[in-house]
Amino acid sequence: RRVSDDQMRMLIVGSPGSGKGTQSTRLLKHYDFSVLSAGDVLRSHIQRKTDIGQRADAVIKQGGLMPDQVMMDLIGAEVKTLGSADWLLDGFPRTLGQAQMLDEMLDAQAKPLRLVVNLDVPEDVILDRILQRWTHLPSGRVYNLSYNPPKVEGKDDITGEPLSKREDDNVETFGKRLKSFHAQTEPMLEHYRQKSGSVIDIDCRTQTSPDASKTSSQDLFVNLRGDTSNQIWPHLVAIVQSRFPALKPASSS
Ligand code: ATP
Ligand code: MG
Numbered sequence: 001r002r003v004s005d006d007q008m009r010m011l012i013v014g015s016p017g018s019g020k021g022t023q024s025t026r027l028l029k030h031y032d033f034s035v036l037s038a039g040d041v042l043r044s045h046i047q048r049k050t051d052i053g054q055r056a057d058a059v060i061k062q063g064g065l066m067p068d069q070v071m072m073d074l075i076g077a078e079v080k081t082l083g084s085a086d087w088l089l090d091g092f093p094r095t096l097g098q099a100q101m102l103d104e105m106l107d108a109q110a111k112p113l114r115l116v117v118n119l120d121v122p123e124d125v126i127l128d129r130i131l132q133r134w135t136h137l138p139s140g141r142v143y144n145l146s147y148n149p150p151k152v153e154g155k156d157d158i159t160g161e162p163l164s165k166r167e168d169d170n171v172e173t174f175g176k177r178l179k180s181f182h183a184q185t186e187p188m189l190e191h192y193r194q195k196s197g198s199v200i201d202i203d204c205r206t207q208t209s210p211d212a213s214k215t216s217s218q219d220l221f222v223n224l225r226g227d228t229s230n231q232i233w234p235h236l237v238a239i240v241q242s243r244f245p246a247l248k249p250a251s252s253s
Contacts, residue, residue, distance in 0.1 A: 006246040008086035009111060010034055011093070013189065014119030016177040017126040017133070019229040020090045021142050023119065023236055026229075027088070030237065032248040036078050038071060038091035040140035047137070060168050063176025065184060068097040076105055086247060096187040113220065115243050116192045119232060120225040125180065130174050134163040147228060196221035204231040210238035 012020045012108050024035045042060065045053030052070065059066055075092045079102075093099040132145045136156035143150045143163060152159050168177065193199050196219045204226035222239055226232040240247070 005111075006244065006245040007084055007111065007114075008088065008240075008247060009113050010088045010115040010117065010145050010191075010240075010244075011113060011116050012088060012090050012119065013094075013185070013192075014121065015123070015126060015181045015185070016174065017130040018119040018121040019129075019232065020119060021140060021214070022144075022148065024088060024090045024231045024232065025141060026233060027237070030248065030250055031086075031240070032243075032250050033088060034082055035084035035088050035090060036075060037090070037140055038075060038089070038094065040091075041074055041078070042066065043137060043140070061173070063168060063173040063180065064252060065094065065110065065180055068095055068101065071098055072101040072105075079105070086244070094186060095184045096191055099188045100247070114190075115239070116196075116221050117236060117239065118189060118221070118223045120223050122227065125227050126172060126178075127171070130169050131171070133166070133169055135166050135169075136161060136163055137166075192221045199223060201225070202235050205233050207235075210235045 012024055014020055021037060021039075024037065028035060041057040042052070046057045046060075047053070052074070055070075056066055071092055071094075075089065079087065079089070093102050103113070129144060134143045134145070134150070134154075135141070136143075136159070138161070139156070139158070141147075141156060141158070150163060151228075152160070154163055155161065155164060168174070198219055200219055200222045202222070202224050204224055224232050224235055226235075
């Protein structure tokens, strides 16, 4: 007999610049769980100049994607080490192929995904945001000059270290990243939409207060449409709370 399964196994997906990292970081301030960010894992390889890092450096500068199998090996190994601890993946899977590999691994462990949240941000909002984004590269913490500025200009809030622009946060590379999002990531979103009993669609621009009854279902796929991270946040936190009530509060803040 199985004990009840209350482990958080969740994806946060969305176009480049949709705020996946921002929302994950905010969730971490409330709850105790592990976040694996594919982009951060790759950037850490680049900084450490590993073989994968050298490959990733070239791919990322061009706005391309790393091969599915490389990503699966990297992230799959990390997910395995987390065992039955709560986790959220940011930026993986990002293609249909990656999603199928991940699903297969999780199904084999009888630990299927429980929630996929899509951050559905209109494209015209996103470019602006990317150009205003500054990153603390070692930690992956992101700041936005207009709505989420650092406490001290140009410095990370926690370490005081300098912030920098990501090399791929420029107009040209961003155009390529958006193109690969449409070609590669939208089929993956479709895959999870179809796996879901019914799709929960919330327009966070018009529906301002979260409706917990909408979010208590067993459905896999939730679409949150919004212009800003502040619009999306209350809905996201309500969904996470209602789907994973056993999550522990963050130990430090
Ligand atoms: P944002 O950080 O704004 O959400 P993003 O999702 O495009 O934007 P990252 O997730 O940080 O950025 O990824 C940066 C780059 O790393 C991608 O453009 C891509 O080249 C590579 N990359 C990240 N995740 C994957 C993945 N799952 N598969 C293949 N390549 C990836
Ligand atoms: Mg990111």
